[in-house]
Amino acid sequence: VQWSAYMIFVVLIGGIGTLEGPIIGTIVFFVLQQTLAAKTNSSNPLAGMAKMFSDPKMKEMIKTQQKAVMGPMIDKQYGALFQQLNMTPEEGAQLKTLLLNKMLAGADAGMSMLDDSLDAAKRAELTKQMKTATDEYDAQIKQFLGDAYPSYQNYEKTVPDRMEVS
Numbered sequence: 001v002q003w004s005a006y007m008i009f010v011v012l013i014g015g016i017g018t019l020e021g022p023i024i025g026t027i028v029f030f031v032l033q034q035t036l037a038a039k040t041n042s043s044n045p046l047a048g049m050a051k052m053f054s055d056p057k058m059k060e061m062i063k064t065q066q067k068a069v070m071g072p073m074i075d076k077q078y079g080a081l082f083q084q085l086n087m088t089p090e091e092g093a094q095l096k097t098l099l100l101n102k103m104l105a106g107a108d109a110g111m112s113m114l115d116d117s118l119d120a121a122k123r124a125e126l127t128k129q130m131k132t133a134t135d136e137y138d139a140q141i142k143q144f145l146g147d148a149y150p151s152y153q154n155y156e157k158t159v160p161d162r163m164e165v166s
Helices: 002-014 021-037 045-053 056-084 089-104 107-112 120-157 159-163
Strands: none
Touching: 056 089, 056 120, 089 120, 120 159
């Protein structure tokens, strides 16, 4: 379970759905692990990290970092869709914001899951919150795109293919 939590942390910190995310997340993870190892008596460095992530300033810093990494990735992954749908730059920017917010929707709850004092019920509730937030952004995307939403859905199914490294 601890290694699974490490991997979730690495992806959340580095950026969900990005190629660079795991690399950035791993670097941040090991720096934080070394820093926090000296400051905590717990054998689980994630406990110290979870406590640190309860700080609103830290959460905002992480979101800012994720946005900086994920913004260009969205441009790369969805740029062809923006063109396919003949979007104006403003429309593309609005859809990009919705996509970014959808990707970041689970970050807060995911960071909260690093707290090893959470019971199964609380973890299930956090998972439900992440799903609800993602579904809300999907609804906003559907409303924004209107009749073009099926094109978005079909395009989204091929995003993993465009993320493969050859």
